[in-house]
Amino acid sequence: MIQSADTIELTIPAKPEYVGIVRLTTSGVANRMGYSYDDIEDIKIAVSEACTNAVKHAYKDVENGQIAIRIECHTDRIEIMVIDKGASFDYQQVVGKLKPLDPNMSLDQVNEGGLGLFLIDTLMDDITISSESGIVVMMTKFLNRDGVDSFADKVSTSTE
DSSP states (O other): OOOOOEEEEEEEESSGGGHHHHHHHHHHHHHHHTOOHHHHHHHHHHHHHHHHHIIIIITTTOSSOEEEEEEEEOSSEEEEEEEEOSOOOOHHHHHHHHOSOOTTSOGGGSOSSSHHHHHHHHHSSEEEEEOSSSEEEEEEEEOOTTSSOTTGGGSOOOOO
16 A cells, blocks of 8 residues: 655745755754654754765856755655756766764865765665756655654564
8 A cells, every 4th residue: 555645845946045945945844743852963964965975076167046845754764856957977976085084173174075975875774866967855754752762662672
């Protein structure tokens, strides 16, 4: 059986001043779904990074670029797609330059660029990036309404 999801779609100009609209919309949707404050903050940062990347990189030399955002609300998760039709890039190549990140490095020693993707990957439960025609960043955050892991029923409570 296919679950239906409520869907919210936005299209914004690829300009920094419009990223806040996406962040606020996503925050409101996540709040209505029952996400914790910390999860909402993670989602807001990830969405902001994805939109900012599209503004800075996809439409670097384009005046009238557009970014499409699609938010799908499922019973157990939120899925957010940030879609641009601008310049593409090789995700694996960017990630290859970043990982592994040495925790002892100062921020001055870290390569500039690509950290937004690393941050999104860290904050969200799943991320998929496709780059066939522009870039599609698909981010997923699972919902834990009661604060208990979905695998909690598999945990033994015996004292043996």
